[in-house]
Amino acid sequence: MSSIVILGGGPAAWSCAITLRNRNLDCIVVTTGMDQSGLAKAERVTNYPGFPEISGKDLLMRFREHALSMGVQERIGHARQVMPSSGQFMVLVGDDILSCDALILALGASRPKLLPGENEWLGQGVSWCGTCDGMFYRGKEIAVLSSWHGGVEEADFLSGLCSQVDYFSLRRHDGIVSPKPNQRIMPDTVRALDKKDGKMVLYTNTGEKTYDGVFIFRPNSAPDQLIPGLKTDNGFIAVDRRMQTSVPRCYACGDCTGKPLQIAKAVGEGCIAAISCAEDVTKA
Numbered sequence: 182m183s184s185i186v187i188l189g190g191g192p193a194a195w196s197c198a199i200t201l202r203n204r205n206l207d208c209i210v211v212t213t214g215m216d217q218s219g220l221a222k223a224e225r226v227t228n229y230p231g232f233p234e235i236s237g238k239d240l241l242m243r244f245r246e247h248a249l250s251m252g253v254q255e256r257i258g259h260a261r262q263v264m265p266s267s268g269q270f271m272v273l274v275g276d277d278i279l280s281c282d283a284l285i286l287a288l289g290a291s292r293p294k295l296l297p298g299e300n301e302w303l304g305q306g307v308s309w310c311g312t313c314d315g316m317f318y319r320g321k322e323i324a325v326l327s328s329w330h331g332g333v334e335e336a337d338f339l340s341g342l343c344s345q346v347d348y349f350s351l352r353r354h355d356g357i358v359s360p361k362p363n364q365r366i367m368p369d370t371v372r373a374l375d376k377k378d379g380k381m382v383l384y385t386n387t388g389e390k391t392y393d394g395v396f397i398f399r400p401n402s403a404p405d406q407l408i409p410g411l412k413t414d415n416g417f418i419a420v421d422r423r424m425q426t427s428v429p430r431c432y433a434c435g436d437c438t439g440k441p442l443q444i445a446k447a448v449g450e451g452c453i454a455a456i457s458c459a460e461d462v463t464k465a
Contacts, residue, residue, distance in 0.1 A: 185285060186270065187287055188286050189288050189289060190210060190212025192447040192451065193435025194287035197434060197451035199251060201253075202252055207252075209255070211256045211260050218237075223236065224237070225237075259274070259331055259400060265408075268282075270431070283432070284431045287433070288404060289435065289437055290436035299374060302374065308395070312338070318343050318393055323393060323395065325348045325396050327398045344363060345365070346364045348364060349367045349369060369383075371384070371385050374395060404437060411426055411431070417439035424450055
């Protein structure tokens with residue numbers, strides 16, 4: 182039986198999962214959690230058929246509960262990287278690698294705003310993955326920039342490798358409650374970064390700070406930076422009518438494919454992506 186990984190936790194993802202289970206296919210929904218969903222923050226939804234008035238959180242919970250009741254697996258975590266390999270995909274989630282026969286992207290419309298200099302130095306002093314690159318900074322001084330709770334866990338992991346870990350929050354959240362001896366909570370606001378004389382330089386509201394490396398953690402990643410060879414159009418994932426992307430056996434649905442950004446459209450595309458995926462993996 183084929184295994185399929187769905188990245189995302191919104192209406193498109195759960196619709197896709199339900200359709201796959203109806204076709205007796207196993208799937209795992211990888212999501213960063215309901216607290217990261219834009220729909221969950223909506224006080225009222227009045228335009229989804231069959232639900233004259235419901236909160237976004239309640240509607241999302243019904244989608245999720247429906248899918249889980251059918252045997253859909255859920256994995257809480259952030260997909261850091263996707264690596265196509267010999268007709269399959271290797272998906273790095275946290276410290277684990279999930280292997281699947283097909284991949285469905287239901288990432289939503291959220292596209293992270295990168296810091297000036299971040300993309301230019303990615304892989305050359307800037308990393309988005311502690312598990313992948315932490316060993317390169319063993320015994321060195323690094324900065325962790327985080328915009329979600331997962332960055333706290335990453336900072337703890339990196340503190341076991343690095344001599345000094347400075348933690349910067351990219352938005353308001355609790356951060357590290359009890360720092361380890363080699364961790365510091367930095368109150369500065371990071372505005373940009375650059376590389377000079379082999380060192381990474383952070384430009385903050387209080388001045389410049391220099392490190393051997395910089396790790397940046399967010400609850401989502403730009404799709405074309407997540408998967409090699411994935412084509413986008415004005416920031417959205419390019420798909421055909423089957424919701425097939427430019428990468429074989431990789432499909433996309435929902436807000437990440439473009440406007441209109443509506444729940445009904447996301448649910449419909451999730452169904453189409455699942456049907457297309459099922460047709461392809463079962464005939465192989």
